[in-house]
Amino acid sequence: xxxxxxxxxxxxxxxxxxxxxxxxxxxxxxxxxxxxxxxxxxxxxxxxxxxxxxxxxxxxxxxxxxxxxxxxxxxxxxxxxxxxxxxx
Amino acid sequence: xxxxxxxxxxxxxxxxxxxxxxxxxxxxxxxxxxxxxxxxxxxxxxxxxxxxxxxxxxxxxxxxxxxxxxxxxxxxxxxxxxxxxxxxxxxxxxxxxxxxxxxxxxxxxxxxxxxxx
Amino acid sequence: xxxxxxxxxxxxxxxxxxxxxxxxxxxxxxxxxxxxxxxxxxxxxxxxxxxxxxxxxxxxxxxxxxxxxxxxxxxxxxxxxxxxxxxxxxxxxxxxxxxxxxxxxxxxxxxxxxxxxxxxxxxxxxxxxxxxxxxxxxxxxxxxxxxxxxxxxxxxxxxxxxxxxxxxxxxxxxxxxxxxxxxxxxxxxxxxxxxxxxxxxxxxxxxxxxxxxxxxxxxxxxxxxxxxxxxxxxxxxxxxxxxxxxxxxxxxxxxxxxxxxxxxxxxxxxxxxxxxxxxxxxxxxxxxxxxxxxxxxxxxxxxxxxxxxxxxxxxxxxxxxxxxxxxxxxxxxxxxxxxxxxxxxxxxxxxxxxxxxxxxxxxxxxxxxxxxxxxxxxxxxxxxxxxxxxxxxxxxxxxxxxxxxxxxxxxx
Numbered sequence: 001x002x003x004x005x006x007x008x009x010x011x012x013x014x015x016x017x018x019x020x021x022x023x024x025x026x027x028x029x030x031x032x033x034x035x036x037x038x039x040x041x042x043x044x045x046x047x048x049x050x051x052x053x054x055x056x057x058x059x060x061x062x063x064x065x066x067x068x069x070x071x072x073x074x075x076x077x078x079x080x081x082x083x084x085x086x087x088x
Numbered sequence: 089x090x091x092x093x094x095x096x097x098x099x100x101x102x103x104x105x106x107x108x109x110x111x112x113x114x115x116x117x118x119x120x121x122x123x124x125x126x127x128x129x130x131x132x133x134x135x136x137x138x139x140x141x142x143x144x145x146x147x148x149x150x151x152x153x154x155x156x157x158x159x160x161x162x163x164x165x166x167x168x169x170x171x172x173x174x175x176x177x178x179x180x181x182x183x184x185x186x187x188x189x190x191x192x193x194x195x196x197x198x199x200x201x202x203x204x205x
Numbered sequence: 206x207x208x209x210x211x212x213x214x215x216x217x218x219x220x221x222x223x224x225x226x227x228x229x230x231x232x233x234x235x236x237x238x239x240x241x242x243x244x245x246x247x248x249x250x251x252x253x254x255x256x257x258x259x260x261x262x263x264x265x266x267x268x269x270x271x272x273x274x275x276x277x278x279x280x281x282x283x284x285x286x287x288x289x290x291x292x293x294x295x296x297x298x299x300x301x302x303x304x305x306x307x308x309x310x311x312x313x314x315x316x317x318x319x320x321x322x323x324x325x326x327x328x329x330x331x332x333x334x335x336x337x338x339x340x341x342x343x344x345x346x347x348x349x350x351x352x353x354x355x356x357x358x359x360x361x362x363x364x365x366x367x368x369x370x371x372x373x374x375x376x377x378x379x380x381x382x383x384x385x386x387x388x389x390x391x392x393x394x395x396x397x398x399x400x401x402x403x404x405x406x407x408x409x410x411x412x413x414x415x416x417x418x419x420x421x422x423x424x425x426x427x428x429x430x431x432x433x434x435x436x437x438x439x440x441x442x443x444x445x446x447x448x449x450x451x452x453x454x455x456x457x458x459x460x461x462x463x464x465x466x467x468x469x470x471x472x473x474x475x476x477x478x479x480x481x482x483x484x485x486x487x488x489x490x491x492x493x494x495x496x497x498x499x500x501x502x503x504x505x506x507x508x509x510x511x512x513x514x515x516x517x518x519x520x521x522x523x524x525x526x527x528x529x530x531x532x533x534x535x536x537x538x539x540x541x542x543x544x545x546x547x548x549x550x551x552x553x554x555x556x557x558x559x560x561x562x563x564x565x566x567x568x569x570x571x572x573x574x575x576x577x578x579x580x581x582x583x584x585x586x587x588x589x590x591x592x593x594x595x596x597x598x599x600x601x602x603x604x605x606x607x608x609x610x611x612x613x614x615x616x617x
Binding site for chain 2: 001002003004005007008024025026027028029030031032033034035037038039040041042043044045047069070071072073074075
Binding site: 103104105106112113114115118146147175191192195196198199200202204205 | 270274281282335336510520
């Protein structure tokens with residue numbers, strides 16, 4: 001069992017070590033709850049971007065990309081490893 | 089407003105205000121519980137509320153101090169309790185039913201002794 | 206008709222609440238040291254607080270959410286916590302200084318021990334904040350703070366050199382005697398600017414908008430109140446500079462504040478002048494003590510997610526109530542140590558300008574954000590001015606501590 005804060009902003013790298021960006025969000029398909037109920041929400045995509053100081057402060061809009069969860073090979077202590085083929 | 093077809097859990101759930109079924113504020117989504125499954129599967133299962141959840145988001149020494157002085161309580165609100173997500177997260181039950189009103193009740197016992205409360 | 210009354214009272218409240226002990230100290234000293242030269246800083250600072258006050262009020266009216274909700278959501282937990290600690294530290298220091306200022310004023314009227322007046326002041330504020338609804342507190346202290354108008358009349362009747370005063374509104378650096386003097390001038394410019402743009406003014410104002418249950422239809426009302434109210438309030442600061450320039454500069458007096466502030470009205474109006482000046486300052490400082498105290502409680506409750514608001518009554522928001530009670534007592538304890546309130550306010554103002562960019566940036570970003578604000582998001586001029594002030598404040602913040610050290614707190 002992990003907490004979101006432990007995996008948020010982790011480096012996203014490919015299997016051969018190429019740095020893609022930082023995980024700035026985790027996207028779950030399906031509308032935000034409006035009266036219906038689910039016991040849990042599956043995360044379907046990781047939203048990542050080059051996330052420097054300017055982006056963190058909100059001064060520059062981060063260029064977001066997504067990668068589907070089934071491309072994720074492993075979530076480690078300090079990074080998220082994804083398959084080599086880059087997703088849009 | 090576009091009807092959004094997804095939920096970004098870091099930007100739309102984490103650190104958002106929780107309100108109970110009576111629209112009373114009952115804390116923030118201080119962290120979210122996620123389960124890692126095999127093959128990179130990830131699912132969000134609960135909202136975590138409380139000093140311990142907050143302390144764990146602090147680095148190093150601050151975390152130790154926070155847990156020492158502010159306690160280690162954390163309340164787990166299962167995701168099934170979430171009713172409506174807008175700019176706030178409305179829950180289905182009352183704060184008391186979810187265990188989110190402990191500190192507020194203790195403070196109320198103190199405050200209500202003073203006339204005019 | 207009801208809206209007109211609300212606007213009218215809102216303007217008067219904003220005006221009466223504009224001056225607190227920090228502005229008073231730095232305005233009079235600015236006049237006493239540099240004559241009319243620093244008037245442009247009052248104008249600059251006033252425009253700045255109007256811009257950011259309007260944004261904060263607009264955010265409250267449109268989103269119904271207080272500033273600290275948005276800070277935590279956008280800047281994140283750790284940065285938000287840093288902002289909370291910094292803003293509340295300034296609140297604590299400012300509150301302590303205002304309580305000390307009130308005690309000094311009471312001591313001028315009645316020669317009892319200073320610490321007795323601190324205690325009496327604390328009890329008075331506790332009772333007022335506990336029993337009176339939010340609007341009553343705001344209106345009473347704001348309107349009675351308008352007694353400070355006696356300073357405006359005093360300034361006029363002291364017959365300042367109006368053309369010279371007008372020239373002071375254009376950014377200028379006067380010819381001074383030594384390089385050290387220029388640094389003191391810069392220090393006063395930074396401090397005066399900071400005292401006008403104290404962050405609690407915006408955060409508290411936004412929380413107040415939510416206490417008053419503002420909706421998007423209140424956006425124009427908000428605009429009128431901040432603009433007219435703060436401009437009129439700034440005239441009080443202008444009057445204090447003029448008074449300092451006419452009374453203290455010619456004789457090279459370093460006024461002992463806040464007591465010496467009353468000298469002007471005494472000279473012009475005699476006994477009545479003294480009474481009005483002391484009463485006006487009492488309510489101006491007292492109002493600021495209450496506002497900084499409540500602001501600290503708002504900030505904390507809004508950051509952590511507690512129920513908050515005077516509208517809930519203490520029983521309905523007990524941790525919020527405990528927060529402002531604790532803050533008031535802490536401020537009282539701090540000032541009881543005997544530290545000079547004027548020194549406390551100087552430090553709080555210098556510290557405040559360092560954190561101002563941190564506290565103002567989220568307001569600007571949220572007010573400009575179309576996804577939060579919809580059609581009410583900043584127009585280009587609000588964005589331009591907002592960024593302009595953020596840059597100025599960052600520069601001022603970087604200079605603040607060096608100037609404080611080199612000029613020994615403005616003493617040269």
